[in-house]
Amino acid sequence: MSLTISIDAMGGDFGPDVTIPASLDCLKSNPELKLILVGNEAVIKEKLGNHLEAYRDRLTIHHASQCVDMDEPPSKALKNKKDSSMRVAINLVRDGLADACVSAGNTGALMATARFVLKMIPGIDRPAIISTLPSIHGHTHVLDLGANVDCTAQHLFEFAVMGAELVKAVENIESPRVGLLNIGEEEMKGNEQVKAAAKLLEASSLNYIGYVEGNSLNAGDIEVDLIVTDGFVGNVALKSIEGAAKMIGTLLKQAFSKNLLTKAVGLIAYPVLSSFKKRIDPRLYNGASFLGLRGLVIKSHGGADVLAFKTAIRLAEIEVKQDVIRKISQQVEQNLSLGMHS
């Protein structure tokens, strides 16, 4: 089975300084993997040095003359950057030359380009962004994380169907538990879309466990594998969690650097603190998948370092191996034709 991934080598805050060392590490650790590095050939060659020769059977460079800026409006990127590393990396997926594409480039441009080049799976209205968060119970998959600000019940249902299939494949579990994000007050349980989505989910063959609240993303009482919400709420929740983690980390560091004594204690506690930090290291959760497209596109955090970018490439490897796009397309055909006409 083929396992070829195209890498937008120029994307992200650090471009080739991150994407190339990460790519080399992944080639080293998975002998099945083939990579196509897309971007400025001269720059990539220089960065690769003699590694290009070492991996010549599994590593190719595909030249692209342009780069999409991190703050470039998606419409401009789409119109003016037809030879960008991002666009060409996605073209390779469309043309069957790569099985997936990984980019740390700007989310809006990546989404717009992927949608334009790859097209949607028939039956799916809109693409959604899914990613993984650490939780007390292990981890939780969440979608949509920002692609769709206003969602109908049908959209939320589509997200659930696609997300459940992804979780099934990636986690190798038969029937992922699906929760619908809602608020806890009795009187006012949810808006109309959420209530209607709950009915669609109850009537479906999915393992729907009901409403979950925001705390379930990281630490709910009920274990849940997939949490479904609209892109506005999902994005705010994700960033709220990032903010909470950042604040806690900062205050913890401050507490240990208050004076000489606390610094000494910090040195003693260092191994414990770093084992703790590793468990929630966001770099180990890097990589969001765009669902609903006819090809695999993985978005890495723009500020990813080598470890984080490697995590995103590995996610792509797993999704290719698990044949996620084919499985999702099948599910959509089976489940959503029904959902849509109901």
Added chain:
Amino acid sequence: MSLTISIDAMGGDFGPDVTIPASLDCLKSNPELKLILVGNEAVIKEKLGNHLEAYRDRLTIHHASQCVDMDEPPSKALKNKKDSSMRVAINLVRDGLADACVSAGNTGALMATARFVLKMIPGIDRPAIISTLPSIHGHTHVLDLGANVDCTAQHLFEFAVMGAELVKAVENIESPRVGLLNIGEEEMKGNEQVKAAAKLLEASSLNYIGYVEGNSLNAGDIEVDLIVTDGFVGNVALKSIEGAAKMIGTLLKQAFSKNLLTKAVGLIAYPVLSSFKKRIDPRLYNGASFLGLRGLVIKSHGGADVLAFKTAIRLAEIEVKQDVIRKISQQVEQNLSLGMHS
């Protein structure tokens, strides 16, 4: 100036076991404060013991024969519990016998009862729930936290006007920085309501600083005093943060209790860890205010312990002293008549 607060002594998961010790502590630390404990007289008297005599000039008991259950539907509480400790405590505010009411009872019932008994400030459509979160910069006020699932731009604007006035009074700052919660993707900056609310805020006399993202609740790059959002998003964000904090706390504890060595390190690090914990102790941020009503109602967390419930009473003391309701009513009259007709 009068400073009398009615306490729903029976409310919350622990009722008088928490509300009464907290009330006594507050009476002790503020000699101006007068409290009316509302609930089952016999139970309260027994709990008070000889403290009733000690504080007899500042502490009264007001008997109420019923309790609202923590899971009781608001409509039922409103209909069947006319002599509940919650209802009677709010009646005292309406009748001018108390300047504010504090309850740890069920949020939905408290909101419905407060709205029914106290009525809305003219010009305000819906009440909103505002509370405070710790942040890297100090702390942030946020509303709405769950009273309104669907909000128009006008509602969001009302929240901003009321919230800014509260922050001004409580924090003693002249022009609180107001941010509107939104998502960060360029292509899709916000839904229609948020975009329209931004226009209202830009045109207002408020110190509007623009869109902020979820991470600004705890740890944004930009300092902000008040973050405005609808009740669905606000509630999910708040609970997501609670979940993140719980997960981090749990994993930190796990890391230190792994084996004998890590436990020993934990003992050494204990003073540092507890000074850190204190900084984000949710008990020190307990107490949410219902804005838009013609009287002050503070909602304490249902699971509040004595320290947490004391924090909620102190918040009520500050809001009474700062004459928050009068100030908000004035602002509403000045700002919203304009906003509403535009």
